[in-house]
Amino acid sequence: MGTVYVGAYAEQIGTDHEGYAAGRLPDGSLTGTRTADTADFTGYVAACGCGWHGNVDHPPTDAGEIAAAGAWHHTHLQELIAKAGAGWPSWAERVAVRARVVAGHVASGRPDIAAEVAARLEGEVAIWRRTAEELVPESARDLARGGV
Numbered sequence: 001m002g003t004v005y006v007g008a009y010a011e012q013i014g015t016d017h018e019g020y021a022a023g024r025l026p027d028g029s030l031t032g033t034r035t036a037d038t039a040d041f042t043g044y045v046a047a048c049g050c051g052w053h054g055n056v057d058h059p060p061t062d063a064g065e066i067a068a069a070g071a072w073h074h075t076h077l078q079e080l081i082a083k084a085g086a087g088w089p090s091w092a093e094r095v096a097v098r099a100r101v102v103a104g105h106v107a108s109g110r111p112d113i114a115a116e117v118a119a120r121l122e123g124e125v126a127i128w129r130r131t132a133e134e135l136v137p138e139s140a141r142d143l144a145r146g147g148v
């Protein structure tokens with residue numbers, strides 16, 4: 001029903017953010033369902049599966065529904081992407097700390113623990129590697145693959 005973002009930083013943003021156009025009911029509440037009980041809604045409002053919702057009511061028309069869905073994308077989703085994009089420095093610090101922990105476990109004769117920590121570190125690095133790859137423009141990705 002809603003929109004789930006799959007672009008760069010989607011892994012950092014997580015799966016709780018499914019955007020949709022909620023219906024504003026006459027009592028002021030919002031609903032994501034369309035039933036006979038919600039048929040007399042007064043407008044569409046941008047909403048997200050995480051509980052966030054916009055503060056602008058759009059007309060109860062197809063164009064209003066599209067505008068509300070667009071508002072989710074242009075406000076809430078863009079804020080989430082910007083916040084995730086600002087996470088590179090803290091990610092780098094976490095990676096450095098974990099790498100030192102791995103080295104410390106090896107130095108103290110616990111390669112078994114070092115391997116466990118390194119495996120978690122590897123997973124974290126892989127997420128951000130995929131993000132960096134997604135940030136490369138599609139045309140540049142084609143060149144990197146040897147395409148035209």
Ligand SMILES: [Zn+2]
Pocket residue numbers: 016017018048049050051052076
């Ligand atoms: Zn959300």
